[in-house]
Amino acid sequence: MQEFEYVIIGGGMAADAAVGGIRRRDKTGEILVASEESFPPYQRPPLSKKLWLDMRLEDVWLGAWQKYAHTQLFLNAEATRIETAARTVTFADGRQAGYQKLLLATGAQARRLPGGAQRAFYVGTMGEHLRLWQAVQKARRVLVAGSGFIGAEMAAALSQKGHEVVWSMLEPAPFAHFLPPGLAQRVTAEYAQHGVILSPGDAIQELQDTGSGVVARLQSGKTLEADLAVVGIGVEPRDGLARASGLKTSSGVVVDEFLRTSDPNIWAAGDVALTHGRAMMHEDHAVTQGRAAGQNMAGAGKPYQHLSFYYSDLYHFGYEAMGECSTAHEVVEDWVIPNEEGVVYYLDQGHVVGVLDWNVWDGMSKAEGLITSGRRFAPDELVGQIRNQEGDS
Ligand SMILES: Cc1cc2nc3c(=O)[nH]c(=O)nc-3n(C[C@H](O)[C@H](O)[C@H](O)COP(=O)(O)OP(=O)(O)OC[C@H]3O[C@@H](n4cnc5c(N)ncnc54)[C@H](O)[C@@H]3O)c2cc1C
Structure with missing residues (x-):
């Protein structure tokens, strides 16, 4: 040993x-x-x-x-x-x-969908990515299950590659818990422009192989068919x-x-x-x-204190976000170009608890400063706090 x-x-x-x-x-x-x-x-x-x-x-x-x-x-x-x-x-x-x-x-x-379909693909690992890559070359219609990060990104990426994407989700609309309504509508419209067909508000109960593809049986009794399915319904x-x-x-x-x-x-x-x-x-x-x-x-003995950020890319949109970006909070929008470039602040009794930089880059350290300041902010005070530097947008 x-x-x-x-x-x-x-x-x-x-x-x-x-x-x-x-x-x-x-x-x-x-x-x-x-x-x-x-x-x-x-x-x-x-x-x-x-x-x-x-x-x-x-x-x-x-x-x-x-x-x-x-x-x-x-x-x-x-x-x-x-x-x-x-x-x-x-x-x-x-x-x-x-x-x-x-x-x-x-x-x-990754959480799995029941049904044991061979043509249901997950994207958590390189091995899975390469298997999907190979299978998708022969697929025209792809079912994407799940409206979280992975589902949203895969629906965007595969529609950009020219696949006909059906995007199935439990929620009545994508992004509603996260993006303010105008922005959520703008992003959803971008999916529609790329031919993505939404199937919202209906849970997939199981995915099964058919002779040549896959069929999803939904809670409502409806079915969705495709050449293959990509599943992104969360991880544990x-x-x-x-x-x-x-x-x-x-x-x-x-x-x-x-x-x-x-x-x-x-x-x-x-x-x-x-x-x-x-x-x-x-x-x-x-x-x-x-x-x-x-x-x-190796002996540093340092407590871990880091407010981390997350990011995603969807078509020409990219974002970085920190904290609790939930539309359950008060939302303040600060746009340079409406729904294209700007910052969304999420507040709880005046305290900034989340920041979303939408096509705005390198603003996360300022976001951290606002979240950790302990201060209460009036909405007007947040306008202009975070902006792209010249040439960043
Ligand atoms: C497709 C995808 C897209 C993502 N996109 C974003 C994004 O846009 N922005 C963002 O901020 N984050 C994103 N993430 C999340 C981010 O990648 C993860 O948070 C990060 O990889 C976690 O790192 P980790 O080392 O904890 O786990 P992982 O990177 O998942 O590595 C865990 C490793 O442990 C191995 N392993 C597990 N059990 C054992 C065992 N018993 N023995 C040996 N090996 C084992 C696994 O096989 C794997 O190799 C994405 C994740 C995925 C899968």
């Missing part, structure tokens, strides 16, 4: 950042990154957006495991057991590794290994402010970790927390 100072379970974005975090403080401790996937770590967000459009596959790879000495990568290495007393990890193929310190960075898994933290190893979990791995789990030799970061009791599932969070966990494993 090989012995390591640090073992990282998971080969995703938090894992890659954790290697860099460890190396800031410890240049020589042996590191193992163990991923169940057959691909080395890569950026996950392009799988549902830029890789369908203008990004090249060779630009997605993350390289901390290659960059630093004394770092090994095990691929096809699904960790199936952690013996916390003996400090060993066992992999599905029988390999074992000993550790001094362990990081759980196992990410999240992959905390099964942690739970089976006796760590404290609660739909995610419970960590303290130093990202340590209930076992003093095990840390957790990224989609699988509960930060202040909540699962946070986006890139900036995974990367910042992964790096912080790595530093703390």
Whole structure:
């Protein structure tokens, strides 16, 4: 059995950042990154957006495991057991590794639709992306299920590739909980211009293969047929290994402010970790927390305090957002060009609790300043607080 100072379970974005975090403080401790996937770590967000459009596959790879000495990568290495007393990890193929310190960075898994359809595709991993890529070449009509980030991005990307997209969702309309009505209508109109057919307000109960495609049976009794389906109906933290190893979990791995789990030799970061009791599932969070966990494993002893942002790309629209961007809050809109370029503020009794920069870039540190200021703002005071710098729009 090989012995390591640090073992990282998971080969995703938090894992890659954790290697860099460890190396800031410890240049020589042996590191193992163990991923169940057959691909080395890569950026996950392009799988549902830029890789369908203008990004090249060779630009997605993350390289901390290659960059630093004394770092090994095990691929096809699904960790199936952690013996916390003996400090060993066992992999599905029988390999074992000993550790001094362990990081759980196992990410999240996609929720599945019942029915077992072979022509239902998920987009959480590179393997799934490549399988979908191949299948979609022969598909004309594609059913996209789910109105969250992944569904919205896949409906946009595939319609831009010339597919006839039917976009099915539980909600009566897309984006209503998130974008103010004018903006939600503007974005929905963009989907219509790209030929996307909406099927709102009706849950898919199951997806089944037909002779040549797939059929979705909806709660209302209606059916939707397509050549294949892409499903994005949410994800759940992959905390099964942690739970089976006796760590404290609660739909995610419970960590303290130093990202340590209930076992003093095990840390957790990224989609699988509960930060202040909540699962946070986006890139900036995974990367910042992964790096912080790595530093703390190497002895930094720094509490993790980071207000992370998330982003998405839909047609020519792109946004960055922070905090609670929910239309349940009071909404203040500050447009430079209505529904094209501007900032939406979400307020709770005058306090800014969320900021959405719509085709506005590099404003997230200002957004953080407003959210953390503790101040109450009158709507007028927010106008002009965040703008594109010249040449950014
Ligand atoms: C298609 C897609 C688009 C996204 N778009 C955006 C976006 O636009 N903006 C944004 O902010 N965020 C986006 N995200 C979210 C972002 O990518 C994730 O939050 C981030 O990747 C989480 O990093 P992670 O390391 O925690 O998990 P992941 O990157 O998911 O990595 C987890 C890794 O652990 C492996 N693993 C799990 N269990 C085991 C085990 N037992 N043994 C070994 N390996 C294991 C998994 O196979 C995987 O390789 C997107 C995610 C997806 C899937």
